[in-house]
Amino acid sequence: MAGERAATAVRSLPARVAGRLPTPSLALGDLRKAFIGAVAQEAGQRRLFPWLAVAFGAGILIELTATDGQPMLAAPLLAAGCAMAATFALRARPVALALMLGLATAFLGFAAAAYRVASVASPVLARTMIAPLTGLVEALDEREQGARLIVKVIAFGTLEEGGRPTRVRVSYRKAQAIKPGHRISAVARLLPPPEAARPGGYDFARDAWFRGIGAVGSLTGRIDVIAPDGPLPWGLRLAAAIDDARNALTRRITDATGGQGGAVAAALVTGKRGLISPQTNDVLRAAGIYHVVSISGLHMVLAAGVVFWLVRALLALVPVLALTWPIKKIAAGAAMAGVTAYCAFSGWDIAAERSWIMTLVMLGAILVDRPALSMRNLALAAMIALAREPEALLGPSFQMSFGAVAGLIACAPLLNGRVLAGERRSWLGRSLSFLATAVIGTLATTLVAQIATAPFSTYHFQTVQPFGLVGNALTLPLVSLVVMPSAVIGILAYPFALDQPVWWLMGQAVRGMLAISTWIAGFGQANVVVPAYGPWALALLAAALLFATLLVSRLRWLALLPAFGGLALAAVPTRYDVFIDRGGAGAAIRGADGRLAVLGKPPNFVLEQWLKADGDGRRADQVGAGDGARCDRLGCTIRMKDGRWLALAKDKRALFEDCARVAILVTHRDAPPGCAAGLILDRKFFAQHGAAMIRLEAAGPVLVTVRKPGPPPPWRPPPAVKRPAAKPETPVPDQPSGFAAYGSPAAEDTVASGADAPVEPLQ
Incomplete structure (x- = not known):
């Protein structure tokens, strides 16, 4: 009897367990409820609006990178209008309404980029x-x-x-x-x-x-x-007068301070960086504080903060004004005027202009009794800045500035608070609390900003500064407490010719900043070069940053998926074995030791770009032709890692011999008819495709070039030689020589556009 009951219980165990476990339909229902609840939480905390800025940027990105030719401006405007009209019919469906608003905003971003391209169109010189x-x-x-x-x-x-x-x-x-x-x-x-x-x-x-x-x-x-x-014209007269005044003030600051301290101090005030030596720039980069030199968000915020504090403090000294006037709003208005004047005087640089817009939005929020530092205000500033300059989306300045601010706003609840506060009420306890809070706050904000900007800085510059946290922590107090207040006071004293002592004091602080930077630059591995990774890794890392900063619900954990994917792609970047200059003046070839060797005379800037892309930290003057190169006055030849030969021909007398024996021929001249080299990169090739890179694989070489197939973009004059459109990156089929003959369909198939990576802005 007992055995039968036990057997029955065992037989019924799967059914009872299955009854207690959620069915797939219930699990999906719970997941749906959790997702709806998370979205409701995002909407309740007003975190859906920032995604409109993301949609606006997505439209810009599509227009600048994916279009082939100039689109009609009416098309995206009409599509945006239709999407906006559809929102009236979707008011009862919140999810569909949000998606339709995002689609309309994306079309508006597309239209903004198309209008910008059409409005700035001007001729480009076609030849030297x-x-x-x-x-x-x-x-x-x-x-x-x-x-x-x-x-x-x-x-x-x-x-x-x-x-x-x-x-x-x-x-x-x-x-x-x-x-x-x-x-x-x-x-x-x-x-x-x-x-x-x-x-x-x-x-x-x-x-x-x-x-x-x-x-x-x-x-x-x-x-x-x-x-x-x-x-x-009055516009030119005004711009010339402002630029002349900037140069005059630059000379006055450098005369008062002298040396590189004066050059850096002048750059902080006027934005003129021409007097800063390359050595000083390298030291500032190694310390991770080069952003201090460029007029951008830090300068705008500090300048606005100094004016805001001065005006509010002066008004607060008068009790009648402090009790009857809105002195906070008055101070915000004065700060808006001051930061506008500072931006105009600094030359309206692109980075400064974006920071000016962001600062005006933050100060404007004070005027309408809104929180000054919020993700909503940041999204509004981003859309205004992108509407004015859509091309900025592709550059590191925009990406790093808005990424850093987004990270700081998202982490603001964790960064607030005082250390050692509450129990100790004596002046010593309050002093220690203030000092500890300032130090920890500086370190925390610097760490957050570095993490938020790391994907963009490594993608565009292929460098990492491990001691940047130390450099910023030691120098930013000087910048915040001495340098920028001195800059504001010096500008106010300049019309009265009482500014020389102020510039001297500012110069001393800048010298201290340079001394700290030089000390940090002397550390081993202060500037680490990493190989260049592709745009898909950057896209995934940027998506992870957006999920982590814009979301406040449990959906924030979704950031882990693109973060891991982006890090995995960045950890295994595509490495190329041959880099060739846009005019065939030089090339860099990977030798048997795995490092690049140089042939010819490529410009130093170009060679350094190749080295950084390969993760090589050497300077241009430290790279030679390598042991396997054979050079004379007619050109050079070198054996590549796969055993075949590459020739760089400088003289036409070397072309016939090189055509008969090498696999890859590089020359700035026209190759002779019937050249038997496997792959020919000559003057006609460079006129059509620009600079190139080659990856040597078992199936044959893979060639990628700067210029993509089809109509050239408006900023590039049409090539002098027309060739058939090339297909995306494809290995060359193996031929008797090991390479496909240039001009054959197989060789043309290997020409890739190189347009899969975004470009960097004018420095």
Whole structure:
């Protein structure tokens, strides 16, 4: 009997356990309820609005990177209007309503980018030219030797108005009495703005085009200042007057302080960084505080904070005003005016302008009795900044500044609070609490900002500063308590000619900052170079940052998925074995030791970009041709890691011999007809495709290039030679020589666009 009951119990155990376990339908229902509850929590805390900024940026990204040609502006505007009209029918369905609003915002971002591209369109110089240049000096940046000018072109050689650049950036080495607003005439050597040194690298041509610069170069010989034909436009007169005042104040600060301390102090006030030496820049980067030199969010916030505090403190000294006037709002209005004047005086640089918009939004929130520091305000500032300059989305300045602020806002509840507060009420206890809170707060905010900006800084610059936390913790108190208050007081005292002592004090603080930076730069591995990783890794890491900062419910844990995926992709970046200059002047080839060796004479900047992309921390002057290279006055040959030969031919007499024996031929000349080299990269190739990289694989070489197939973007003049459109990255089928003959379909299939990586902004 008992055995039968036991057997029955055992047989019924699966059914009873199954009855206690949730069925798949119940589990899905619970998951749905949890998701709806999380979304309701996000909506209750007003965290859905920031995602509109994400949608706006997504529309911009699609227009700038995925479109082939110039879209019609009416198309995205019409689509946005239709999506907005559909929201009226979806008011009873919150999820569908939110998705439709996001779609409409994405179309508006697409339209903003399309309008920006159309509005800044201007001619780009198609080839290198040496000819007389006549133009108006719009801006001047002094250097240790000479200066660099932005010139609005009136005439250049025989080029007609529709074919000559609107603006050019030129430099000269000799001292000349030139000021902004002068009309000058000189012989200029101009060339098209250089494109990226490697696929996915820094595209100067794109950033220059959005600034209206259609050529770069230098002035040779004498520069004549000639009388203008008539009065200058008021906008140019105002811009020239502001730039001239900036240069005058820069000289006054450097004269009062002297040395590199004066150069850095002047850059902090006026934004003119031309007098800072490369060595000082390297020291600041190694210490992780180079962001202090660029007029951006830190400067705008500190300047606004100093003005806000001064005005509010002065008004609070008068009891009648303190009791009857809204002194906090008055101080916020004064800070808005002050930060606007500071942004205008610093030259309205792109990074400064974005920070100015963000600061105005934060101060405007005070005027309408809203929290100044909120994710909603940050999203509004991002959309305003992107509406003005959609191209900024692709650059590190925008990504790092808004990423850092988003991280700080998200972590603000964890960073608030005082240390050692509550029990000790004596002056010593309060002093210790204030000091400990300031130190811990500085370290915590620096750590959060570094984590939030790390994906963008490593992607764009391939460098990591392990001691950046120490550098920021030691130098930011000097910047916050001495440098920036001195800058504000110095500017106020400048019209009265009472500013020299203030600049001297500021210079001493800057010297202390440089001393700390030099000490940190002396540490081993203060500047670590990491290999360049692809855009998909950056996209996943950026998505992880968005999930972690914009969400407040349990949905925030979703950030772990893209974070792990992005880190996995970044840990195994694609490594290329051959880097080739955009004009065939030089190449870098991986040797048997696994390191790059250089052939020819690529520019130092280009070679350093290649080294960083490969995770190599050597300087350009530390890289040689390697043991396996054979060079003479006609060119060089080197054995690659797969045993085949690559030739860099500088003279046409070497072409016939190299064509008969090498697998890859690189030359800035035209290859002879019938060249038997497996892969030929000659003048016609570079005119069509630009700089290139090659990855050697068992199936054959894989070639990627800067220029993508199809119509060129507006910032790049059409290539002189037309070739069939290339397909995405594909290995070359094995041929008797080991490579497909250039010009064959197999070789053309290996030409990839290199457009899968975003570009960096003008530095």
